[in-house]
Amino acid sequence: MTSAPPRPRAWLLVLVILLALGGLLRLLDLDDPPLDFHATRQLRNFLVARSIYYNLLPNAEPQKVELAASFRRAVGQYEPPIIESLVAVAYLVAGGENVAIPRLYQTVFWLLGGLALFDLGRRALSPWPALAGLTYYLILPFSVQASRSFQPDPLMTSAFVVGIYFLYRWAEETNAKAWRWALLAGFFLGLAVLVKIVIAFLVGGAAAALVLFGLGRRFWKSQQVWVMSGLMILPAFGYYVLGHPGRSSEYFFSWTVALIKLIASPEFYARWLAFLGSLFGLTLLFFSLVGVVLAPPRLRWLLFGAWLGYLLYGLTLPFQMYTHSYYHLQLVPLVALGLMPAAGALLERVKAQGRGWQILCAGLILSLVGYQAWAARSTLLAEDFRHEPAFWSRVGEAIPADADVIALTQDYGYRLMYYGWRKVELWPLSTELSQVRSGGKDAAAEFADRTAGKDYFLITAFGQLDKQPALKQRLQDYPLVVQGEGFALYDLKP
Numbered sequence: 255m256t257s258a259p260p261r262p263r264a265w266l267l268v269l270v271i272l273l274a275l276g277g278l279l280r281l282l283d284l285d286d287p288p289l290d291f292h293a294t295r296q297l298r299n300f301l302v303a304r305s306i307y308y309n310l311l312p313n314a315e316p317q318k319v320e321l322a323a324s325f326r327r328a329v330g331q332y333e334p335p336i337i338e339s340l341v342a343v344a345y346l347v348a349g350g351e352n353v354a355i356p357r358l359y360q361t362v363f364w365l366l367g368g369l370a371l372f373d374l375g376r377r378a379l380s381p382w383p384a385l386a387g388l389t390y391y392l393i394l395p396f397s398v399q400a401s402r403s404f405q406p407d408p409l410m411t412s413a414f415v416v417g418i419y420f421l422y423r424w425a426e427e428t429n430a431k432a433w434r435w436a437l438l439a440g441f442f443l444g445l446a447v448l449v450k451i452v453i454a455f456l457v458g459g460a461a462a463a464l465v466l467f468g469l470g471r472r473f474w475k476s477q478q479v480w481v482m483s484g485l486m487i488l489p490a491f492g493y494y495v496l497g498h499p500g501r502s503s504e505y506f507f508s509w510t511v512a513l514i515k516l517i518a519s520p521e522f523y524a525r526w527l528a529f530l531g532s533l534f535g536l537t538l539l540f541f542s543l544v545g546v547v548l549a550p551p552r553l554r555w556l557l558f559g560a561w562l563g564y565l566l567y568g569l570t571l572p573f574q575m576y577t578h579s580y581y582h583l584q585l586v587p588l589v590a591l592g593l594m595p596a597a598g599a600l601l602e603r604v605k606a607q608g609r610g611w612q613i614l615c616a617g618l619i620l621s622l623v624g625y626q627a628w629a630a631r632s633t634l635l636a637e638d639f640r641h642e643p644a645f646w647s648r649v650g651e652a653i654p655a656d657a658d659v660i661a662l663t664q665d666y667g668y669r670l671m672y673y674g675w676r677k678v679e680l681w682p683l684s685t686e687l688s689q690v691r692s693g694g695k696d697a698a699a700e701f702a703d704r705t706a707g708k709d710y711f712l713i714t715a716f717g718q719l720d721k722q723p724a725l726k727q728r729l730q731d732y733p734l735v736v737q738g739e740g741f742a743l744y745d746l747k748p
Contacts, residue, residue, distance in 0.1 A: 265381035269372060272385065273365055276392030279630050280361040280402040284354040287639040288404055289669075292580055296404045297668035298329045299338055303404075304351060304672075306335065306342035325671045331501065333406050333450050334493055341404070356404035364401040367412035368392055370419035371587050375594040377422070378553040383598035387590040389623055396533045397586045398630040400579065407583045410449040415587045417443035418460050418556065424478070425464040425552055436478040440485025447490040453584055455567035456560045457486060463559025467552060509571055516572040525576040526568060533579055534589055542592030549595040560588050643673045645740060649714065650674020652736045652743060660705055660746075661712035662719055670714075678712060679704075684721040697724035710735070711744040 288296040305326035308319045337359065344355045368391055375384025391397060401408045417439055424435035443461065446453045461482070465473045473479050494502045516522045530539060546557045564585060574581040604615050646669050653659055653676055661667060661678040670676050681704060701724075705711065711729060713719055719726050729744050736743040 263381075265385060268385055269381075269388070272388055272392055273368060275627060276368060276398075277361055277365055279393065279398045279627060279634070280357065280364065282631060282634045284357055285640075286353075287642050288353055288356075289639040289642055290634070290637060291399050291403045292405070292578070294665040294668055295580065297665055297672050299341075299356070299404045299406075300351075300353075300672055301325045301329050301668065302331075302335050303338040303341040303345070303356075306339055307345040307351065310342060310346055321675060325677060328671070328677055329666075329668065331498070332505070334448060336449055337404070337406060337409050353404075357402045360402045360404070360408040363409050363412040367415035367587065370416045371590060374419045374422050374553075375591065377426070378550055379594055379598050382601055383594040386597035386601075387592075387594040390538070390593055391587055391590040393623065393626045393630055394534070394586060395626065395630040395633045396579065397583075399633055400583045401586075403580065405580060406450040407580050410446050410453050411584045411587065413442050413446035413449060414453050414456065414584060417441075417446055417457070418560070421461060421464055421482075422552065422556060424482075425468045425556075433478060436482050437485070440482035443482075444485040444487070444489050447486060448493060451490055451494050452567060452571070452581070454490065455563040455570070456584055456588070457563070459559035459561070459563025459566075460556050461486065461559070463555040463562075464552070467555040509573065513573045517569050522572055522576070529576040529579075530582065530585075533582055534585065538593065539589060541596050542589040545592035545594060545596035548599055549592070553591070553595070557588065557592055564588065642669065646670055646673035648674075648738060649712070649741050650676040652738060652741070653678075653710065653712065657709045658707060659710045659712050660708045661714065662722075662725070663712060663714040679708065681711075681725070683715070683718050698728070701725065701728050705746055708746050711746055713742045713744070714740060 283290075288300065301322075305322040308314045308322045337356070340359060341356050344359070345351050348355060368388055371391055372384045372388045375387050378384075401411070420435050420439035420442060424432045424439050426432075427435065439461075443457045447457055465476075465479055469476055469479070527536070530536070543561075546554060546561065549557060568575045571581065604612055607615070649670060650673070653674075659676075659678040660681055661670070662681040662683070663670060663678065667678050667680055670678060711732065713729075732744045732746055734742055735745045
């Protein structure tokens with residue numbers, strides 16, 4: 255007599271549906287120019303990838319190779335070009351540049367991170383609470399938009415999630431047989447820190463918490479701990495500290511030392527919390543923090559350590575905490591993990607109710623998931639930027655060849671570099687950051703200093719021009735040689 259085949263697990267079907275939904279949402283509007291989310295950061299990566307691509311491209315025009323390289327030098331090098339190199343190689347396979355390729359990469363990375371997140375939650379709790387957290391991770395509108403953007407943060411966050419999954423597996427055993435988990439945890443967490451060093455705060459907090467939970471004060475006797483620590487620290491230390499010490503110290507002094515005064519103001523914390531609420535929803539954020547308390551001990555330590563690391567991270571880079579949404583992308587899996595224990599407690603209460611109430615609760619959950627998925631879809635389709643490449647190409651063509659130009663323009667001139675193949679000097683924007691750092695300059699002297707030796711003054715950011723009346727008045731003394739729809743070019747030559 256043969257045994258009956260095992261019944262399919264309902265949660266497995268839901269997992270497949272959720273991953274398919276998360277992937278589908280991120281692949282909407284795939285060919286729209288990357289100007290929908292922090293365009294400056296995305297265009298910077300596109301310019302780096304283009305330079306790598308032209309260096310790899312057989313028989314590329316030397317002039318374009320050098321021009322692309324000059325653009326890459328202009329945008330600076332902050333992190334190792336890992337994702338940019340992957341994209342450049344894919345350009346070769348695809349036969350040319352394509353804005354869809356980075357989105358495909360980042361979507362795959364995010365879904366793999368989601369699988370690790372789910373299995374971590376399943377091991378710590380059970381499948382259904384883990385699915386609740388995974389749903390948040392996949393369909394939160396901010397997560398959908400940010401996780402497919404072309405910048406290091408999605409890969410950094412995905413590697414972090416996979417790393418803490420293996421770290422959790424290691425903490426389940428912490429014996430001689432756990433070497434494979436130690437090596438995998440060290441590799442992926444080290445990769446996350448190498449991709450973008452800001453994740454080091456969360457990596458350090460989570461790793462320290464689980465090591466202390468598993469080994470206590472005897473941790474220093476464990477070879478696995480030392481190997482994991484080396485894998486986590488040495489690659490990033492070699493790149494950021496030994497390889498690029500000037501850039502690292504410049505970033506530290508510009509963004510930490512110069513702006514640390516912000517943390518002394520109560521307004522900073524209010525703005526930080528309000529900003530998080532706009533990205534994650536304050537109710538769910540606090541629900542997730544309650545989940546930290548309700549979590550089983552091992553998961554609780556992991557979450558507590560990671561949250562402590564996030565708090566230190568925010569105090570180190572205070573300005574970004576309420577201005578740069580992508581600096582919080584790594585918080586998405588952390589909030590999702592915290593929601594799992596809270597959802598587990600809620601589901602236990604639902605199980606105790608009658609069938610009718612259970613059906614009603616399931617309907618409410620499906621409605622919420624559908625609403626969030628629709629909101630994420632609407633966010634991606636809210637704007638169409640397909641007209642932008644042609645516009646910037648026209649601007650580039652309007653600038654005389656070999657002219658020395660200063661410009662009041664968007665995104666540090668990256669749009670003009672990427673679509674118009676022209677590089678300009680930048681006139682400073684009037685922003686909150688410039689006001690924080692301003693030292694009060696004489697307008698006439700600044701104009702004379704910045705335009706010395708320049709042939710033309712280009713305006714494409716007219717809203718910024720209205721914020722700088724002294725500049726607007728000064729430009730009226732110069733002839734307007736080209737005026738197109740959306741741009742103006744003034745002749746500065748005597």
